[in-house]
Amino acid sequence: MNAIYLDHNATTPVHPDVLSAMLPLLKDDFGNPSSTHSRGRSARVKMDEAREQVAALIHADAREIVFTSGGTESDNLAILGAARALKDKGRRIVTTRAEHPAVLNACLELEKEGFIIDYAPVDEFGRVQIEPLSALLTDETILITIQSANSEVGTLQPIERIGEIARQRGILFHTDAVQSAGKVPVDVQRIPVDLLSMSSHKMYGPKGVGALYVRRGIPQLVPLIVGGGQEKKRRGGTENMPGIVGFGKAAELAARDLAQDAERLGGLKRRLRDGVSVLPGVRFFGHPTDSLPNTLNLGFDGVDGQTVMIRLDLEGMYVSTGTACSSGSVLPSDVLSAMGVPEEHMRQSIRISLGRSNGPAEIERVVDSLIRIVTDIREKQGVPS
Ligand SMILES: Cc1ncc(COP(=O)(O)O)c(C=O)c1O
Structure with a gap:
């Protein structure tokens, strides 16, 4: 049986259409998108297309998508990058104890750098409680990071409400949408979110690739990886072209289905x-x-x-x-x-x-x-x- x-x-298993989209990148279409000759330009066209596909899944502008190595890196870039960029403004971050380790451990790293992490309680269903969360916010709070959906129990968080509160208080809001993107509608035009993490392998794309949505106009994040200035200096390193193209296709199929x-x-x-x-x-x-x-x-x-x-x-x-x-x-x-x-x-x-x-x-x-x-x-x- x-x-x-x-x-x-x-x-998730890689969707057959995703695999078909990826294979040419592992064969003849091996160009580096930073090269200026036609093979490089062809790679850039493919990468731009994938960026559009990923952006479309969450109703973002393609320029707001930074490709990363997955959900973990996206969470790290959002949390460490935002906190380090805003450290002169304040040193408090609000999250919950029901977050993924990629978020919790990024917060623990920041503790070592002198940041204070405040944990908002969740109820018996794992939903964050809004009143106690609001009560934790101070003038020192620079970031709220709360997941969209919990990987273990599936509970959806009231991220629209949290985003509104964050915006009213002038605090950045990051959501780990690794489990929700591709499964339920995620629309950054509707949710007041500044940073949003996604991962390709949770939506029938390949492993080792993800994205961070970075709303236009927010302060420049401090990069985790510096190098040749790729991803508009937000994430150095030659891009994982087969992964990115596969992720783009997976995002397109997820939006469709x-x-x-x-x-x-x-x-x-x-x-x-x-x-x-x-x-x-x-x-x-x-x-x-x-x-x-x-x-x-x-x-x-x-x-x-x-x-x-x-x-x-x-x-x-x-x-x-x-x-x-x-x-x-x-x-x-x-x-x-x-x-x-x-x-x-x-x-x-x-x-x-x-x-x-x-x-x-x-x-x-x-x-x-x-x-x-x-x-x-x-x-x-x-x-x-
Ligand atoms: C909610 C959540 N965030 C982040 C991650 C990490 O994503 P990745 O495996 O792409 O690093 C996972 C993986 O299970 C997850 O469920």
């Missing part, structure tokens, strides 16, 4: 949720409605999430526990802990993140397997179910 991949928040994919995956997620709900003692983590259409985080009372994950793996079904990117780590989740989930329930949590290859028949197989595996584990442990 075919394997069922259910870990699309960790990464977004509404229909969201609708379809939302339906499959509901079926999954209803299907496993016949079991007693099922717990769902994350916001029940304001959530990514593809993400379901759940746990079964008395049943270790890691054991469920391994049993599913043996049946060719791939889900995850813990954070998306901390491969091999079984540390309790920072996100669930910020939501106030007790340790016992944290250890029971598994994340199922759906994607393009999943269909109704697969969801039925997953539901059947989950019911059988959970019942079996409980019986072996002598837990009544």
Whole structure:
């Protein structure tokens, strides 16, 4: 039987059209976009086109897109770059403890440089609480960094509201949109956001490439990588041309299919949720409605999430526990802990993140397997179910 991949928040397979767009760049079309001869100019045309495609996904201007090596670098460039540029204005940054490590660890780096990080609380669903967040803002606050969607539980943050508050107070607002871009509409014309991170491999593009949207008119970020002045001196180094062209194609396909994919995956997620709900003692983590259409985080009372994950793996079904990117780590989740989930329930949590290859028949197989595996584990442990 075919394997069922259910870990699309960790990464996605490269779309065949993306691969076709990339291959010429790995063969005859190998020019450096900085070269002034025709092979270089042809590369630049391709890079410009990809920049337009990525910009279009979030309704930005192509000049506002900086290509990076992925979501982690985009987050680092936004946070370290903005803080270092504005350090004479103030030294406080507001974030939450439910952010991705790319954000949290960038903030910890800044602590070493004398910045103060203020953490806004999140509620039981992982949503940032607006009143306490506003109360943290001072004249010293230079940056708010809060994700658009949580990778583990799928909860969507009220980024429009946060952006409005930031703008009223003259504070820069960065959002990590790595999990939301390509899955739900993201429109920088509507959201008052100054910096926004994206990653290609979360939207059926290649790994090792991403982008940072930098709103025109904000102060110049201090670059993380200096070199030959590429990306308008915002990120040095010869551009990853196959990656950038692949990312452009992936962004174009995501923009085209977004509404229909969201609708379809939302339906499959509901079926999954209803299907496993016949079991007693099922717990769902994350916001029940304001959530990514593809993400379901759940746990079964008395049943270790890691054991469920391994049993599913043996049946060719791939889900995850813990954070998306901390491969091999079984540390309790920072996100669930910020939501106030007790340790016992944290250890029971598994994340199922759906994607393009999943269909109704697969969801039925997953539901059947989950019911059988959970019942079996409980019986072996002598837990009544
Ligand atoms: C919310 C979020 N931000 C950032 C990243 C890091 O992105 P990348 O793997 O492209 O470095 C991830 C990866 O899982 C993520 O989920």
